[in-house]
Amino acid sequence: MKLTEIFGINVFNRQVMKEKLPRNIYEKLLETIENGAVLDISIAETVAQAMKDWAIEKGATHYTHWFQPLSRGTAEKHDSFLSPESLKYGNAILKFTKNQLIQAEPDASSFPSGGMRSTFEARGYTVWDPTSPVFIIENGSSNTLCIPSIFTSYNGDSLDKKTPLMRSIKALDISTRKLLSLLGENTIQVYPTLGAEQEYFLIYKDYYSLRPDLRLTGRTLIGKESPRGQKLEDHYFGTIRPDVLNFMVELENEAYKIGIPITTRHNEVAPAQFELAPIFEHVNVANDKNKILMEIMPRIARKHGFEILLHEKPFKAINGSGKHNNWSLMTKEGKNLFSIGESYDEQLQFLLFITIVLKGVHKRGELLRAAVATLGNDFRLGANEAPPGIISVFLGSTITDILDKISSGDHQGSMTEKKFVSLGLDHLPFVQLDNTDRNRTSPFAFTGNKFEFRAVGSSQSLAFPNAFINTIIAEAMDEVRAILNKNMNGDLPIAILDTIKEVYNDVRKIVFNGNNYSADWIIEAEKRELPNISTAYDALQILTKKQHISLFEKYNVLTDRELEARYSIDMDHLSSLQEIEANTLLYMIDNGIIPAVLRYFKECGMFDDKMKIDVIVSLRDELADLLSKMKIATDELRIMLSEFQGMTNREAAQFGSYDMRDKMEEVRQYSDALEGHIPEDIWPYPTYIDILHSAH
Numbered sequence: 001m002k003l004t005e006i007f008g009i010n011v012f013n014r015q016v017m018k019e020k021l022p023r024n025i026y027e028k029l030l031e032t033i034e035n036g037a038v039l040d041i042s043i044a045e046t047v048a049q050a051m052k053d054w055a056i057e058k059g060a061t062h063y064t065h066w067f068q069p070l071s072r073g074t075a076e077k078h079d080s081f082l083s084p085e086s087l088k089y090g091n092a093i094l095k096f097t098k099n100q101l102i103q104a105e106p107d108a109s110s111f112p113s114g115g116m117r118s119t120f121e122a123r124g125y126t127v128w129d130p131t132s133p134v135f136i137i138e139n140g141s142s143n144t145l146c147i148p149s150i151f152t153s154y155n156g157d158s159l160d161k162k163t164p165l166m167r168s169i170k171a172l173d174i175s176t177r178k179l180l181s182l183l184g185e186n187t188i189q190v191y192p193t194l195g196a197e198q199e200y201f202l203i204y205k206d207y208y209s210l211r212p213d214l215r216l217t218g219r220t221l222i223g224k225e226s227p228r229g230q231k232l233e234d235h236y237f238g239t240i241r242p243d244v245l246n247f248m249v250e251l252e253n254e255a256y257k258i259g260i261p262i263t264t265r266h267n268e269v270a271p272a273q274f275e276l277a278p279i280f281e282h283v284n285v286a287n288d289k290n291k292i293l294m295e296i297m298p299r300i301a302r303k304h305g306f307e308i309l310l311h312e313k314p315f316k317a318i319n320g321s322g323k324h325n326n327w328s329l330m331t332k333e334g335k336n337l338f339s340i341g342e343s344y345d346e347q348l349q350f351l352l353f354i355t356i357v358l359k360g361v362h363k364r365g366e367l368l369r370a371a372v373a374t375l376g377n378d379f380r381l382g383a384n385e386a387p388p389g390i391i392s393v394f395l396g397s398t399i400t401d402i403l404d405k406i407s408s409g410d411h412q413g414s415m416t417e418k419k420f421v422s423l424g425l426d427h428l429p430f431v432q433l434d435n436t437d438r439n440r441t442s443p444f445a446f447t448g449n450k451f452e453f454r455a456v457g458s459s460q461s462l463a464f465p466n467a468f469i470n471t472i473i474a475e476a477m478d479e480v481r482a483i484l485n486k487n488m489n490g491d492l493p494i495a496i497l498d499t500i501k502e503v504y505n506d507v508r509k510i511v512f513n514g515n516n517y518s519a520d521w522i523i524e525a526e527k528r529e530l531p532n533i534s535t536a537y538d539a540l541q542i543l544t545k546k547q548h549i550s551l552f553e554k555y556n557v558l559t560d561r562e563l564e565a566r567y568s569i570d571m572d573h574l575s576s577l578q579e580i581e582a583n584t585l586l587y588m589i590d591n592g593i594i595p596a597v598l599r600y601f602k603e604c605g606m607f608d609d610k611m612k613i614d615v616i617v618s619l620r621d622e623l624a625d626l627l628s629k630m631k632i633a634t635d636e637l638r639i640m641l642s643e644f645q646g647m648t649n650r651e652a653a654q655f656g657s658y659d660m661r662d663k664m665e666e667v668r669q670y671s672d673a674l675e676g677h678i679p680e681d682i683w684p685y686p687t688y689i690d691i692l693h694s695a696h
């Protein structure tokens, strides 16, 4: 199918609205979608009718408020368009009213609320977010009209991931416009843009189904490294295998239908690892689309005999997967605030905005670390494939040099001549700004006209990372505006330069243009007093700090209650996942590995006392030693698990992240060593060679 024919065909987009809605209603709706005007309820009935008619034409039988609860996935409860009146008249009457469009009460009392919903007020409401397009999902024999929604409790507490993101967008809009107006620039709206590169593994379903660890936890808990691993690095950007390409094409077609603009596909570094990237758009919409994509990927993969792994670290000793979060700020008129611009004034403004980001990350960098705290990321961050748990910003040498010069006072003179030539910033193409490849190792890299937050995990929702970035930057906008205001006495360019100088000197330690994967950086970061946080457990404790709680309150992004609820849900998730992992490992050792080793002993006659051949005796002793050590470690893990079960979520999450994790690693070590000796027909699980290199 031609891209032009399918793109957006299942989206209630502007073209459809224009066709289906009376002009005045269309314009009012557009005012809400485009400019964030409060929805005029009087138009909702007409909009609902148009939506229903369109959906039914497209074969939809049901509609759902599609939302992003605080659990890991997305949620939908399908309701049919069948109206109760049908019973009276005896034939099917299809209805969709304004109330059904705007608000639903899906009960949904089993979603985590972190204590925000006690049973007597257990009602949760989903409310339509008109700024994100309504779409139709085709799933087998049923088409469903999906209405992107937020999810709140009876008393207005946010019970989802989307609401804080939307609130943060508003906060950042306000703060940025205030600063812009001080700079003499007025715009009706500024919004963050997001382009999310999604990495993933695609493996054969047949192997996947034979691995309880992949099925239950998303990652391999045991498995001897493959001799090849990702050595030779021939997979990266290599020719895409035809079977994988077929999957990608079908995925892209499905994505296009619902308006997801995937433009990039390629092989990633690890074997069986791939990446896709869409064209960036408004962060609220881009976040929704990434969530939708994560839902349809597994479905389409299965049709092609594959299984998708979105886990951050499915396999030991090869790269894990991230989700590079490309973030920038755009005015309603389409100006990217992180584009360098051509005129002197634009370039100055650009430098000011860069300095604002530095200030935000300098002050609240640990919040960015907290925003990427997932169990899976613990195994990826700092493992020589992703930045460590230290948050710093990459600017590249060109911009750093300029800021250094400004801060040392060098700008006097050259700046007043309104020339950047001496600073080397005159009409530089982006390519030169992004002048080193080192940014690839940075957690927060300036890449030409946007910041790339590379520490985000592949399985994560992008709502929190972006809500955090937006909030941090909103605060920095306000703080820098106050300084600029103070410095304003006449010449704006001089005031901006003075402000950059003042701010940059305080925050420059956050800039690091070197190799973030090197051991030297760990030492250097310590000298700079930049924290290095290696576990999700520790990173999440940051959310309990007073100074951050008040930040989220100040910018109306999260109340202390809402933040605390999220923290408590995170502790619950973390401990539950760790419990599942430990139990799965025990299951695999007890029911798979130990019996296999014993079978091997039996088959080789190793139980036979008369077996006296030296080499066999020594092999038997070696294997028996590994087996017995593995058994001891497994039993120790079992005891730990029973202790774990008696703990609070928080204690358990901590215990699971340290002591229990070490013990699991020890068990794995013995199992992997045994795997090196047992033939494939006896070893009970598909090996790394099977899973990763079948198609080579």
Ligand code: ADP
Residues within 6 Å of the ligand: 193, 194, 195, 196, 197, 264, 277, 278, 279, 280, 281, 324, 326, 327, 328, 329, 336, 449, 450
């Ligand atoms: P790379 O792999 O080199 O980082 P890609 O082209 O794969 O580059 O991905 C870059 C991503 O950044 C794309 O999703 C792209 O749409 C996005 N992007 C580009 N400009 C912006 C911007 N101004 N704001 C947000 N995202 C952007």
Ligand code: MG
Residues within 6 Å of the ligand: 197, 324, 452
């Ligand atoms: Mg990238």
